Amino acid sequence: MNIIVIGGSAAGPKAAARARRINPKAEITIIQKEPHLSMASCGYPYYVGGFFDDRNQLISTPTGVVRDPAFFMKAKGITALTQTEATEIDTKNQVVTATSLEDGSVRQFPYDRLIIATGARPKMPPIPGITLEGITTLQSLKDADYLRAIRDQRSIRKAVVVGGGLIGVETAEALHLAGIEVVIVEMLPHILSFLNPQLASLVEQHLRSKGADVILDNGVQEFLGDSNKLRAVKLSNGTELSAELAVIAVGVQPNVDLARRAGIRIGDLGGIVVDQYMKTSIKNVFAVGDCIEVHNRLTGKPVLAPYGDLANLQGRVAGEHAATETAKANQPLPSFPGTVQTGICKVFDFIAGSTGLTFDNAKAAGFNPICVVASGPDKPGFMKGLPLISYMVADRDSRRILGFQCVGTGDVSKQVAQAAVAIQGGLTVDDMTNLDLPYAPPFSLAIDNGIGVSHVLQNKMNNLFTGICAEELYNRVQAQEELFILDVRGPDEFEQMRLGIGERLIPLGALRNRLSELPQDKNSEIITFCKISLRGYEAARILQGEGYTNIKVLEGGILAWPYCREK
Amino acid sequence: MNIIVIGGSAAGPKAAARARRINPKAEITIIQKEPHLSMASCGYPYYVGGFFDDRNQLISTPTGVVRDPAFFMKAKGITALTQTEATEIDTKNQVVTATSLEDGSVRQFPYDRLIIATGARPKMPPIPGITLEGITTLQSLKDADYLRAIRDQRSIRKAVVVGGGLIGVETAEALHLAGIEVVIVEMLPHILSFLNPQLASLVEQHLRSKGADVILDNGVQEFLGDSNKLRAVKLSNGTELSAELAVIAVGVQPNVDLARRAGIRIGDLGGIVVDQYMKTSIKNVFAVGDCIEVHNRLTGKPVLAPYGDLANLQGRVAGEHAATETAKANQPLPSFPGTVQTGICKVFDFIAGSTGLTFDNAKAAGFNPICVVASGPDKPGFMKGLPLISYMVADRDSRRILGFQCVGTGDVSKQVAQAAVAIQGGLTVDDMTNLDLPYAPPFSLAIDNGIGVSHVLQNKMNNLFTGICAEELYNRVQAQEELFILDVRGPDEFEQMRLGIGERLIPLGALRNRLSELPQDKNSEIITFCKISLRGYEAARILQGEGYTNIKVLEGGILAWPYCREK
Numbered sequence A, B: 001m002n003i004i005v006i007g008g009s010a011a012g013p014k015a016a017a018r019a020r021r022i023n024p025k026a027e028i029t030i031i032q033k034e035p036h037l038s039m040a041s042c043g044y045p046y047y048v049g050g051f052f053d054d055r056n057q058l059i060s061t062p063t064g065v066v067r068d069p070a071f072f073m074k075a076k077g078i079t080a081l082t083q084t085e086a087t088e089i090d091t092k093n094q095v096v097t098a099t100s101l102e103d104g105s106v107r108q109f110p111y112d113r114l115i116i117a118t119g120a121r122p123k124m125p126p127i128p129g130i131t132l133e134g135i136t137t138l139q140s141l142k143d144a145d146y147l148r149a150i151r152d153q154r155s156i157r158k159a160v161v162v163g164g165g166l167i168g169v170e171t172a173e174a175l176h177l178a179g180i181e182v183v184i185v186e187m188l189p190h191i192l193s194f195l196n197p198q199l200a201s202l203v204e205q206h207l208r209s210k211g212a213d214v215i216l217d218n219g220v221q222e223f224l225g226d227s228n229k230l231r232a233v234k235l236s237n238g239t240e241l242s243a244e245l246a247v248i249a250v251g252v253q254p255n256v257d258l259a260r261r262a263g264i265r266i267g268d269l270g271g272i273v274v275d276q277y278m279k280t281s282i283k284n285v286f287a288v289g290d291c292i293e294v295h296n297r298l299t300g301k302p303v304l305a306p307y308g309d310l311a312n313l314q315g316r317v318a319g320e321h322a323a324t325e326t327a328k329a330n331q332p333l334p335s336f337p338g339t340v341q342t343g344i345c346k347v348f349d350f351i352a353g354s355t356g357l358t359f360d361n362a363k364a365a366g367f368n369p370i371c372v373v374a375s376g377p378d379k380p381g382f383m384k385g386l387p388l389i390s391y392m393v394a395d396r397d398s399r400r401i402l403g404f405q406c407v408g409t410g411d412v413s414k415q416v417a418q419a420a421v422a423i424q425g426g427l428t429v430d431d432m433t434n435l436d437l438p439y440a441p442p443f444s445l446a447i448d449n450g451i452g453v454s455h456v457l458q459n460k461m462n463n464l465f466t467g468i469c470a471e472e473l474y475n476r477v478q479a480q481e482e483l484f485i486l487d488v489r490g491p492d493e494f495e496q497m498r499l500g501i502g503e504r505l506i507p508l509g510a511l512r513n514r515l516s517e518l519p520q521d522k523n524s525e526i527i528t529f530c531k532i533s534l535r536g537y538e539a540a541r542i543l544q545g546e547g548y549t550n551i552k553v554l555e556g557g558i559l560a561w562p563y564c565r566e567k
């Protein structure tokens, strides 16, 4: 059996390696355009940022062996041809044509099974000046080398990152750590567009507090140069940012030209269409990784999900199918169920992670969603707990959890991981309220933060808790609406930090005795809060017990407030 | 409505606090024997170990307010009576009798709903000398004060911890950090008896490497004293360990005397029997926390599960039921589904965590289990990944994951949390192989460690991988069996570290060319391994491809080897 794999970075080599283990006798060949194989592209920002210095770590096994063609042959029994571009797929005769980029020679590769893993390429918006020297992407190892050299030479002072997605934000941090002044320019109202806007604002605040500027709602109009070298970036609003370096990170698009020419079905989003076995529309042809459209497990719709983890998991499934002559009975067929679009990103001391759907996505997908923002520490104070601000979305009808996001300096990674499993396991909010998790003080609160968020959302679903989100409150304050806003923290806390939006202070412990200071009309709207809105919620329950009918809690409290504070 | 809560540490106050929020008008009274309320007992070892110095943090809100009776009254509208012992429950007339431990006065408390949260007490084995001065438990704040004073005064040099459970191990670390020489004495063959023995051995090795000694398979025969002060601990095997301090940590037993006298049903394990609503056998009486038996979600059998997280979750459910006059339609009744016995424990730089069943427990519960040990780093090498050694158990028939354990210096907490959710979500091994988790290099491998373990177990279930566990190999080596053991790492790795059990070295990359060095009988048993047995597995697949029929992989490789190595 002859297996050909086109693409040698993540999904392709994974498929080839799995195919080899499934079928020790197959002939397996990887055709790879670039000079390297098995690049850990996700590590590029950390190499550029100086988290490590040995570039070979990006293309090595955990024990330090470079994954070059010799390694693939000796350790895996796989032929890997680098600097070789597949130029044609003849799906009728099952032959791939490839050209050597070294000597121009052309070869034919017959296949029994073909795996397409051609990945994605960065979008390059047609902005005047985009070909100037000093403008790059961070997609290939060559790009990483280029940016790392800039770090090592300390040759540049100012840079602009165009696009505030995962890669843009990671690149901005890397350049900042390289001693470069960085500005992120984002066309949308927020960076990290998969995040709920409130959480994205908190990340933006953190970036700015670290000295990386963020310009929102603004596109690049032109790159300005001197003698073909970038000098400044001109924004749509006219601002000119002087910059010797610009990194374009406005997203990627699937590499499907080859597949399209071969008559393989391409979806509306521009990726190759596959089923759960990673089979394309054409017999014996599989596709995996960034070049495909992925089934969204929650909406049932295809999405682009260019993530390194999924590329590997898909590769493993495709490799098994491609290498299997006849499937075994009594054994589930390997299949890839799809994505819930789980991702995470380090942003200096902050971490931002997301899984599942936002409220808007859930609504668009036909759910009847409800969501909440809640804050709290990840561990007890005595173990130096750090803050987390979370956002949870559920379906009112089925009560299933549909989405979870979390930002902060605490253990975001664990929160997002456990919520991702909960979503993929079909758990309801009520299931989550009672999870048995690993608790000890060095690792979590007695009621783990994620469980705590589910308690708040359960309360909201059961009408024990009525929230108001920061944006609504802010807009109403801006509109100078007459509002009764109640901060229920202690006076010392109020002295240290406060919103300054016209709130009164009545500490929770005094509230029962100071009811006379509240509007006496029991239908008055009163908005309560505290640092995280735990006491805010308790205050609301007290007032509701007193007959007040229109009490709202500022969701997430001061910790989740994404606007300027008085103090 | 009158709600009485007996017990004022974790489950009791949680139930009371939730009851208050559900029903702002109820009268709620906590009856608490000890002088304090809401003690974070799980924090005691960290206070003793000097992770923090302000003891009030153990009994305070996150903002530093001590949770005393005044706090409970002002902030929660709850009457909390400390140093008050409930001595009788009259379930017919719905009255609790309590005695003040300060002045001996006796009061009657009529109730509409009663919540029993009397917790557990440390088992005190009837060992001669156990009342000597210098022998203590670590269960109450008083105990914590006592041990912390020892730390602060640096008055003691040697201590013995009797019992190697979670609390014993945490206490041993705390005393060691206090500058005291510590020995843990455990009657069973291993500490942390919920762990698979191999993983427990690795924890024992780590403890010893840190200078805390561990003596296994040995009980205490007698505590020896001088003028009523502890001088030494005499073990069953005759050894005398000199010690000025002994901490007894051989487990806890539910406090159920009061409930038993009231005619409330007690189970075979000695805990109060409750249903999923936390209702006892008697109307209007609920019970929560360490005093109850908990439904094991996997076996369906009751277990004792004295964990702080569960105490809180149960309290929340009971508080809601107790405070609810009539349940709302269209809203799921709050219920507590039970435990999968998820726990975690810091052991110096190691972390040990567990969720679900071990192979033996699963077998005893009627499953058809299969298990595997696998190792690997938690993050890429370039992000300074740290090792994890994991153990996964599944049911062969349903393919459901039944258990997961993990030890190591890496991010054990996340691994156990996500596996715990997977188990509670009913995921199969195959579901786990394709989870979409939050991947970025600072947080995990592209194929997250836990997913990787599920790949190995899936391979084992699908007959791609045949394992041999360290214990079996060790025993067969000890018995001087003729074995062909193949280390497939590189020569430099072999020089740095090796088992020294008669293994040959043929690096994976050379294996295909050096087949002649192997036994030529294709039915020979060959055992392959490497540092983590990833290459060991690949070697096995190569040999199987060559027609060998009896290849086994040493599960978890060198990293999981719990015995002495040559190097």
Ligand SMILES: Cc1cc2nc3c(=O)[nH]c(=O)nc-3n(C[C@H](O)[C@H](O)[C@H](O)COP(=O)(O)OP(=O)(O)OC[C@H]3O[C@@H](n4cnc5c(N)ncnc54)[C@H](O)[C@@H]3O)c2cc1C
Pocket: A006, A007, A008, A009, A010, A011, A012, A031, A032, A033, A034, A041, A042, A043, A044, A045, A084, A085, A086, A087, A117, A118, A119, A120, A138, A139, A140, A167, A255, A258, A288, A289, A290, A291, A306, A307, A308, A309, A310, A311, A344, B439, B440, B441
């Ligand atoms: C800077 C950066 C950071 C990232 N961080 C993360 C992260 O933190 N988490 C995460 O989940 N994902 C991350 N990703 C995404 C992740 O790297 C990709 O999802 C993954 O690499 C996709 O793998 P792939 O094999 O499908 O495609 P690619 O990695 O794009 O590889 C495709 C390969 O195919 C080759 N090829 C294309 N056409 C041909 C042809 N005709 N003939 C021969 N060869 C061809 C290309 O040369 C390329 O090497 C990051 C990506 C980048 C660039």
Ligand SMILES: Cc1cc2nc3c(=O)[nH]c(=O)nc-3n(C[C@H](O)[C@H](O)[C@H](O)COP(=O)(O)OP(=O)(O)OC[C@H]3O[C@@H](n4cnc5c(N)ncnc54)[C@H](O)[C@@H]3O)c2cc1C
Pocket: A439, A440, A441, B006, B007, B008, B009, B010, B011, B012, B031, B032, B033, B034, B040, B041, B042, B043, B044, B045, B084, B085, B086, B087, B117, B118, B119, B120, B138, B139, B140, B167, B255, B258, B288, B289, B290, B291, B306, B307, B308, B309, B310, B311, B344
């Ligand atoms: C040192 C230590 C470390 C721990 N670490 C962890 C950990 O890391 N993770 C974890 O999950 N769990 C841990 N635990 C367990 C956790 O603390 C308990 O599960 C939890 O405290 C149980 O709460 P409870 O309210 O049911 O019982 P308890 O905390 O035992 O409280 C019961 C209270 O009831 C009172 N009482 C008893 N009888 C009467 C009566 N007749 N009248 C009035 N009052 C009465 C007692 O005074 C006591 O204060 C640890 C425990 C200890 C001691």
Ligand SMILES: CC(C)(COP(=O)(O)OP(=O)(O)OC[C@H]1O[C@@H](n2cnc3c(N)ncnc32)[C@H](O)[C@@H]1OP(=O)(O)O)[C@@H](O)C(=O)NCCC(=O)NCCS
Pocket: A008, A009, A010, A013, A014, A017, A018, A021, A037, A038, A039, A040, A041, A042, A043, A308, A309, A311, A312, A316, B374, B375, B376, B446, B447, B452, B455, B456, B459, B532, B533, B534, B537, B556
């Ligand atoms: C490395 C690469 C070539 C895949 O090769 P691979 O041999 O499948 O390597 P992996 O480490 O992923 O997996 C090794 C195998 O060993 C198994 N394994 C891992 N640890 C094991 C252990 N402790 N014991 C036994 N088996 C183990 C795995 O199950 C897997 O086998 P399977 O797929 O047959 O189940 C491919 O993933 C790659 O090129 N990666 C680098 C690029 C990349 O991932 N980029 C995107 C993110 S930055």
Ligand SMILES: CC(C)(COP(=O)(O)OP(=O)(O)OC[C@H]1O[C@@H](n2cnc3c(N)ncnc32)[C@H](O)[C@@H]1OP(=O)(O)O)[C@@H](O)C(=O)NCCC(=O)NCCS
Pocket: A374, A375, A376, A446, A447, A452, A455, A456, A459, A532, A533, A534, A537, A556, B009, B010, B013, B014, B017, B018, B021, B037, B038, B039, B040, B041, B042, B043, B308, B309, B311, B312, B316
């Ligand atoms: C603290 C204690 C008295 C319980 O009191 P509590 O008021 O329920 O406190 P918690 O912090 O647990 O929960 C507060 C409430 O605020 C809610 N809340 C928490 N964060 C919130 C936020 N950001 N926004 C809105 N509501 C929030 C929770 O949902 C919970 O309400 P609910 O139970 O009605 O859903 C009790 O748990 C206790 O005594 N603990 C200390 C001892 C202990 O736990 N020991 C064992 C482990 S060491």
Ligand SMILES: [Ca+2]
Pocket: A307, A309, A310, A341, A342, A343, B436, B437, B438, B439
């Ligand atoms: Ca992911």
Ligand SMILES: [Ca+2]
Pocket: A436, A437, A438, A439, B307, B309, B310, B341, B342, B343
């Ligand atoms: Ca637990």
